[in-house]
Amino acid sequence: MLHVVVFGGLEFSPLVIYFPIAFLLAALTRFALHRLDWHDRIWRVAWFEVSLFVCYLALTVYLLGGR
Amino acid sequence: MAKYLRILLTVLVVVAAIFAGRWVWNDYMHSPWTRDGRIRADIVTVAPDVSGWVTNLNITNDQAVKEGDLLFSVDQKRYQAAFNQSKANTENALYSWQLAKHKYERRTALLSQKAISAEDLESSRISTEIAKANYDLAVAQQATAQLNLDRTQVHAPVSGHIINLNLRQGNYVGQGASVFAIVQSDSFYVTGYFEETKIPLVHLNQQAKITLLSGGKPLTGHVVSIGKAIANTNTQSNGQLLPQVQQTFNWVRLSQRIPVDIKLDPLAEETQLSAGMTATIHLTKR
Numbered sequence: 001m002l003h004v005v006v007f008g009g010l011e012f013s014p015l016v017i018y019f020p021i022a023f024l025l026a027a028l029t030r031f032a033l034h035r036l037d038w039h040d041r042i043w044r045v046a047w048f049e050v051s052l053f054v055c056y057l058a059l060t061v062y063l064l065g066g067r
Numbered sequence: 068m069a070k071y072l073r074i075l076l077t078v079l080v081v082v083a084a085i086f087a088g089r090w091v092w093n094d095y096m097h098s099p100w101t102r103d104g105r106i107r108a109d110i111v112t113v114a115p116d117v118s119g120w121v122t123n124l125n126i127t128n129d130q131a132v133k134e135g136d137l138l139f140s141v142d143q144k145r146y147q148a149a150f151n152q153s154k155a156n157t158e159n160a161l162y163s164w165q166l167a168k169h170k171y172e173r174r175t176a177l178l179s180q181k182a183i184s185a186e187d188l189e190s191s192r193i194s195t196e197i198a199k200a201n202y203d204l205a206v207a208q209q210a211t212a213q214l215n216l217d218r219t220q221v222h223a224p225v226s227g228h229i230i231n232l233n234l235r236q237g238n239y240v241g242q243g244a245s246v247f248a249i250v251q252s253d254s255f256y257v258t259g260y261f262e263e264t265k266i267p268l269v270h271l272n273q274q275a276k277i278t279l280l281s282g283g284k285p286l287t288g289h290v291v292s293i294g295k296a297i298a299n300t301n302t303q304s305n306g307q308l309l310p311q312v313q314q315t316f317n318w319v320r321l322s323q324r325i326p327v328d329i330k331l332d333p334l335a336e337e338t339q340l341s342a343g344m345t346a347t348i349h350l351t352k353r
Contacts, residue, residue: 003278003347004102006282011345013102041069042077043070043074047081048080050084051077052080055084055087057087058087058091062090065094
């Protein structure tokens with residue numbers, strides 16, 4: 001149920017929180033893929049990672065947005 | 068086979084990202100919500116109806132008052148004197164009228180004895196009517212003087228809280244000049260400034276969830292009105308009343324903000340609202 005982020009009397013868009021969370025999740029996924037050595041099995045890794053980031057972002061907005 | 072699986076996995080994730088990105092975009096850009104909301108209230112400004120020194124100030128800043136409570140008094144002496152003068156004037160006019168009436172009645176009796184001309188009698192009758200009109204005028208003037216005297220006591224027009232009280236005992240107040248305001252009790256509402264692109268998604272009686280910048284439990288309410296006009300900042304009139312239209316050469320045009328009023332549902336006792344607070348508003352989708 002995060003609609004706004006208030007910091008020091010300033011009001012920010014909740015995307016300020018959602019973006020780092022999605023980035024962190026994408027980074028964790030990338031780390032896990034490297035550790036499991038599945039990284040080479042993926043076609044067009046850059047496309048995959050960017051798309052995964054967008055999916056994580058949508059998921060974060062959906063869950064934390066209270067929808 | 069493994070190669071196709073690799074490709075399929077990436078393609079699936081890309082397609083999912085397209086749909087997810089589209090959903091996020093729509094959620095932000097095409098949902099009826101705004102962060103540009105303000106708590107508002109009905110403000111009643113208080114101005115004395117007569118001029119004079121403030122002799123008695125019964126209120127303090129932010130004090131709660133009930134409708135009809137005495138707020139302050141303006142010096143009565145001048146208005147009391149004016150009233151006394153009007154009263155005496157009324158009595159004078161009354162006696163003048165009675166005298167004229169008495170003369171007319173006596174002259175009416177004289178006419179039967181042929182001791183007075185018809186013209187004198189008519190003159191007497193008109194004098195009586197003039198005296199009566201003078202009396203009516205004096206009564207009206209006395210009523211005005213009484214009203215001015217009564218208006219030296221300024222009472223609360225509504226129940227609410229006093230705001231911005233800079234008035235002090237001894238200050239001179241002018242007729243019709245506002246001296247402070249009252250925030251009417253239970254009159255709080257929310258105005259959300261929605262982008263014009265979102266207005267088609269806003270409907271009357273639509274449920275609203277209002278989140279204050281101060282946090283706390285969200286408030287609820289429903290849409291009661293959608294603004295039908297806003298000012299055009301791009302156009303002014305010159306001395307000849309011709310429109311002066313500013314030239315625009317913008318690549319980006321900002322959407323206008325349309326005010327939408329939201330009536331709040333009954334509030335919890337502990338909710339602290341002040342007119343002017345910032346609020347985020349989400350309307351339910353239809």
